[in-house]
Amino acid sequence: MTKFDVLPSHVWPRSATRATNGEVTIAGVSLADLAQEFGTPLFVIDEADFRSRCQDMAAAFGGGENVHYASKAFLTRKVANWVAEEGLSLDVASENELRLALAADFPAERITVHGNNKSDGFLHLCVEAQVGHVVLDNHDEIARLDAVAAELGQSQDVLVRVKPGVEAHTHEMIATAHEDQKFGFSLASGSAFQAAEEAIAANNIRLVGLHCHVGSQVFDAQGFNMAAERVLGLMEQIVTSQPAEVANLLTILDLGGGYGIAYTANDESLDVAAVAADLHEKVTKSAESLGLATPTVMVEPGRAIAGPATVTVYEVGAIKDVHISDNETRRYLAVDGGMSDNIRPALYGAEYDIRLVNRTSDAKLTNTRVVGAHCESGDILINAADLPADIHSGDLVALAATGAYCYAMASNYNMFGKPAVVSVRDGVVSPMLRRQTVSDFLALEA
Amino acid sequence: MTKFDVLPSHVWPRSATRATNGEVTIAGVSLADLAQEFGTPLFVIDEADFRSRCQDMAAAFGGGENVHYASKAFLTRKVANWVAEEGLSLDVASENELRLALAADFPAERITVHGNNKSDGFLHLCVEAQVGHVVLDNHDEIARLDAVAAELGQSQDVLVRVKPGVEAHTHEMIATAHEDQKFGFSLASGSAFQAAEEAIAANNIRLVGLHCHVGSQVFDAQGFNMAAERVLGLMEQIVTSQPAEVANLLTILDLGGGYGIAYTANDESLDVAAVAADLHEKVTKSAESLGLATPTVMVEPGRAIAGPATVTVYEVGAIKDVHISDNETRRYLAVDGGMSDNIRPALYGAEYDIRLVNRTSDAKLTNTRVVGAHCESGDILINAADLPADIHSGDLVALAATGAYCYAMASNYNMFGKPAVVSVRDGVVSPMLRRQTVSDFLALEA
Structure with a gap:
């Protein structure tokens, strides 16, 4: 494997690894298989990673009751259940976050508002x-x-x-x-x-x-x-x-x-x-x-628990080489999501780690900008990365550490439905949130 | 009326005016009444304004067929119908925008993709x-x-x-x-x-x-x-x-x-x-x-048609005066929406015009920052405005020119539901999009 093929373990979910066939797996489940089954873009959560960070925080701060998971990072009933099961408390910052926590039967006495x-x-x-x-x-x-x-x-x-x-x-x-x-x-x-x-x-x-x-x-x-x-x-x-x-x-x-x-x-x-x-x-x-x-x-903590547990899988689409000066070319690599599922690069200048996840590559690296599929030139996910030059349309890439403030801040810009979210644990896949479709938007119309 | 009470006509919808009782009306409908009926935050669209800008564009560019309304600014079936009725063409930039246009029976031959x-x-x-x-x-x-x-x-x-x-x-x-x-x-x-x-x-x-x-x-x-x-x-x-x-x-x-x-x-x-x-x-x-x-x-054109037609009405909540230097105070005025319904100030540094819409005020003006209700210090709608010092909790304010890229880029951050959208024309109110609730989020859960 080349250096690019090796997942930086302090960035990727704890169970993420590259299988012998070159595919990246999380909790033993191939991201390529998940993309096939649920489509892309897709958020994949390593449940054990999420839980282990709850445990680390609880151990460090003298017990789960002292650690309030910050819902705003990412919250569903399932997530609230994980937090409750790990003995943590919960921090909510809006009426609807509280309503969701209560809908998940999170113990109210462990909620801070x-x-x-x-x-x-x-x-x-x-x-x-x-x-x-x-x-x-x-x-x-x-x-x-x-x-x-x-x-x-x-x-x-x-x-x-x-x-x-x-x-x-x-x-x-x-x-x-x-x-x-x-x-x-x-x-x-x-x-x-x-x-x-x-x-x-x-x-x-x-x-x-x-x-x-x-x-x-x-x-x-x-x-x-x-x-x-x-x-x-x-x-x-x-x-x-x-x-x-x-x-x-x-x-x-x-x-x-x-x-x-x-x-x-x-x-x-x-x-x-x-x-x-x-x-x-x-x-x-x-x-x-x-x-x-x-x-x-x-x-x-919100990000420190939810962030590293999740990756976003995208399918590569259009690839374009642009001459940006006389002797400099930038490759634009477009994926099938973008600023709707991750506003953080555009909003905060946030940076992410990206890897090819359906295979390895020993091609030489080329200066690449990873962009989304939105009708906006500022729709950039990664401003500059050295990526293998042989990445082609149909390949799968993933951004790591997207568990906090990505789905939670997702929009429907250009009528993109919010992606599906699945969690994986010990080889078992559990759908958490289904993908939004045009029907969901039409359902809001009078 | 003070200068602050006067709506800048080149920013506000064409039918917006301040009634003799001090309330701002659009197409003859009081924003305060709309807030009462539909809750806040609320997007209110002046249908005649939207249509008149379609007409202006059609006249300027030799016919509606030459003018493609850019869906990405804001699209619903009703909006697609208005565009079709005014004889304009439509520009879509995603599969879902196309699907929505087709669901509205927009003539396909007038769609550019x-x-x-x-x-x-x-x-x-x-x-x-x-x-x-x-x-x-x-x-x-x-x-x-x-x-x-x-x-x-x-x-x-x-x-x-x-x-x-x-x-x-x-x-x-x-x-x-x-x-x-x-x-x-x-x-x-x-x-x-x-x-x-x-x-x-x-x-x-x-x-x-x-x-x-x-x-x-x-x-x-x-x-x-x-x-x-x-x-x-x-x-x-x-x-x-x-x-x-x-x-x-x-x-x-x-x-x-x-x-x-x-x-x-x-x-x-x-x-x-x-x-x-x-x-x-x-x-x-x-x-x-x-x-x-x-x-x-x-x-x-997208923004130039949809943008000026719409205002966002908010209810004022917490008000806080903060000493920012020895002899300088900034008032923080919080409203019940924020970066979830308008990301443009945070994303682009966009500026907006804000007015008190349920009454006039001759109070002296004070340096005010208008912030949202999200759990994020960057959740700022207006960085600095001179607003009447007597604005209090329960007052209604509105931001003008929010018809483009506000609802379209809205998120559910902090589990805020997207606001309701209503259109008004000749004194008649037509609900366009209902407010999202926690039930909508739960409906996505597996």
Whole structure:
């Protein structure tokens, strides 16, 4: 096998391998066979990979109950079942995510609810369903949630989302902890302290912790640690200003998500255990120095669990060589999906690893741009990759690490139906989502 | 009324006005009433506006048959019916767009089919349905289409898509006429001439014209003229190399789409008649100087027809003032939609005009960022607008000129259902697309 034929193991699903016939298999199932049966584009999920990352996170963070899988990365009832079975908790960020989780019978007490703009109806559903925690995001919401809980005769546990002013190094579009953003209460301005006081003063909600989120695609504990230190400072301020029976409720430090994954062979991979250990050590020390009991650290990984488990299989179509300068040619290789099933390259400049999956190739490599089939020149999946020059129409290629924010952000641009999704485990194939067709679009018409 | 209360008429639908009670109406229907009945976010289409822009285009370009509405901007059966009734032609760019057009009984002979990666099945459907033109985009496709037509015992009229190497000034992501892109055959390299020869040599396809596309959001004829001149040069080359019976078939110069619209009050608006006149004059002169009969100029506007007809109505939710520097505050105003129903601000940096639509306001204006309800800090609809400081939760706002590439590119991120779409005309409301719910997502699950 050439270097190109070898799947970078830190990027591809854990069970992905190249069979002796040259085909790539996941959980022992050939991607070519799956393409044949379900068509392309096709999302293929390695169920064991997904579950193993749940287990890694649970082990690193002291138990699954401390790890909230971030639904927004990718959610179906089956996925919610996997998360529940692995003993993890769940983070939802919209009314419909909550509805789906409840439709999957996910234990409500293990659900944390986010959102910068929760409607009264959404808050009502939260309390009625008895979700574990609602994360308060603005002052109005405190009074509204209190009123809803009063109306339902219940008490709702809450966290206050704090903007600690820390920004982990990441792409600007997906950084979330600096002050100039829509989420949370400012620590610096005193707004977060005030929110905590309001929550404590409200009769039908119980403040049990603080939440913050430092960014996306983070690979070390530094950003988390800095944020944790600041948020613990706030916790100390709250604890010392309150009677013991209130202060003692404040036991959760939720540090949000943002754990990175490797998208390309050159990317580093996350050492979850090391980051978690570093983070726990710093939190323990910080709490100690502030005279606080060590809080329970909670986290909300989405991408780090769902991302690496999934690949997207495409069929190669049109191939075109374009002279881009006097002595330079770029090959345009078109596949049968594109920005409708993966908006991340166009939206964030995201990069992916691509491999030929129906065979190996020892052809020389050529500078290739992988594009989709949409009527838009910005419909680019991979800006520049060295791919074997003998790839031809009908070959199958796959992009790895497409499990998070690809299907979840998929559109129907150019009336492309969302692809089918199948999961594989121990040689067994389980359809998860069927492909959308024109009938689905027509069904919405009046 | 304050300046903010006045709708910029070159941005808003032609029938949009502010009623004496302060509410904005379209075709005499109050947006507040529509929000009440159909919920928010809600797309509201001014049917007469859409139709009038079809008429303007038809008048400017010598008849509706020369104007192909670009489906990708926004397509439903109802929209296809409007386009057909106004006598326009239709441009589709995917198999599903074609299927939808056929489901709407759009006359196949008035359909032009685009695509950089058409499958054999797609080509088969084109020939079988007897579409007017297939636009050839790569060499392989010529032989494949010829084979499909032979198999069906039919002859298929085609255009050859040419890259003239002209790039109209526009946002990089949506510029499409330079050489380094996926669409078309290079003029400079001789590839386009060769494609024309191949098409002419094929037994079951007839070359009837040439196609090019210079970009998006173009407001003057300059780019079109330069491209037209170059493509006419190619046409002359083909015509003089072929016998008269072949040369005489070559009568169409399709200059594609790209006609701009005003998104904000400061944007210029397109003078369709002036651009068309300028373009026709240059084409006539160029053809004359090359000794060619003046070709029929065809165009493919999508945004310029669908864009200005539609507004998106949102309900205001959480409002938050954030200190972004010592003496500067930014107001974050959250609405109940966001990047799921309008990805263009995040994807292209697109700007929009926003107005309060359930009432007027004479409150002082304050620096406001309009954000969505998604769990992502990049979920920004309007980066900076001066909005009345008294806007409160429960108010209704609307973004104008959202008829193109908003619903068409909508996602279900955070499991948001696609919004409902209604059209209004002469005081009558017609539901066009119902809102998606969690049930629609569950229906896809195996």
